[in-house]
Amino acid sequence: MRVRAVEAGLRTAVALCLVTTLVHVVLVFLHVAPSNPVSKRYSSQVNGWVYPLFEQNWRLFAPDPDSFNRKILARTAHTDSQGSVQVTAWFDLAAVDHSAVDHNAFPSHTSQNLLRRAWTSYVETHGGSDTARSERAVMLQTYLRNIAADRVAAHNDGRAFDFIQLRVVTLPVAAPGTTAGDHPPAPTEDRLLPWWKVTSHGK
Template sequence: MGATTPQPVPWSRGSLVALAATALALTCALLVHLAFVFLSIAPANALNVKHRDAVDAYVQPEFGQDRKLFAPNPMQRNDAVGARVNTQGPDGRYHVSEWINLTAQDIAAIHGNPAPSHTDQNMLRRAWDAYVATHRVRDDRPKGTRGQLTRDYLERVVLQRTGSTWKGERIVSVQVAGRFTMVDPPGWSSEQASDTTDYRLLPWWTVTDQDHRSL
C-alpha cells in the first residue's frame, strides 16, 4: 500500500480569533508608540503642548530622539560631573568619601577607543542635563512632573558607577555636583566667552536597596 499524504490540520475558530486579537493588540501598541515618538519630535502644536508631560514620561529616556544630524550644535563648554558617597562601617560610623570625577572616567574609556560606547559618551551627560532642565537652581525642587524621574535616573547612573559599597562599607547616601567652564572661541571669532567656572552642588540623596535594583 502506498503511504497516505498527511492532511494539514485546519485552524480552529478559537485559534483564529486569538491570532486576530493578538495582531490587533500589537498593531494598536505600535501605533501608540509611533504617535508618542512623533509628538515628542514634532514642532510645538496644541496636542503635544497639552500632553507634554505624558509624552516625555513615555519617550524619555529609552526612546529619546535627536534630529540635529544636519544642523549640529557642538557643545561650547567643558562639563565635569562628580560624586561622593557617604558610607556606614561595621561599627556604625559614617564616612564621606573623596570626590569621584565620573566624567574623567568616561573620557578615559573613550580615548584611544575606535568604537566608543554610547554609554561612555552620553549617558552621564544627558542624565545631568535632564536633571538641570527639570529642577530649580535655588532649591533643587522639580519644575514639573518629570522632576522625580530625572532625579532617580541621575542617581541610578551614578550608583551604577560607584556600586553598592565603597572601600568595603555600604553606601547610604550620595551627592552629585557639576563643574562647567566655557570653551574659548576661535581666534577669528568676535565672541567673548566667560573665563569663570560655574559649580552646582546637589543635596545628599539617601540610597536604599531599591535604588540598586537591576543595576
C-alpha cells in the first residue's frame, strides 16, 4: 500500500510539474509574441504571471548598457517601546552588489541585475512620481521595497526595523581614460523616495 501511495504521489507531482511548465511556456510565449487577440484578452493574467520574476526582453540581442552609475542607498527606522524613533545611517546597497561582482569570474545574476532591474522597472512604472497608479506599479514598488528590506536585514546584525527609505544618486559615467581626482562628477539626479512600511525585521 505504501509503495502504491508513493507511486501515486510521484505521478501527481510529475503531472503538476508538467502542467505548470506548459502554462509557464504558454504565458511567456504570449508575453513575447506580437500583440494578438489572445494576448490582449488575457493580458492581465499574462502580466500577473510574468512580472516581476519572469520578465522577458530583447536586450540579449540588442544590449542597452547603463550610461549612468547609480548608488542605491537605504536607511531604516524603528519605533521602540517608549515611542522613540530610531533612524539608521544610509547603507549603500549597490556597493554590496559591486563588491560581489568585482574580481569574480562567475558573478551571480542576483548580484548583477536584481536590484538594478528592480529600480529601472520602478522608474518605468512610476516616472518622476512615487505614487503607484496601476496594479503593476504597486507590484514593482513592493518588489523593490522587499529586495531592499531583505538586503538591509542581511547586513544590520539583526537590528529591528519597521520602515525603510531609499535614496538613489545617479552619476554620469566618466569618459575612458579620465579620473575623478579631487573633483568627482556631480550627480545628475538625487532622488529621495518616501518611507515605506515593511514587515518587521530583526529582533
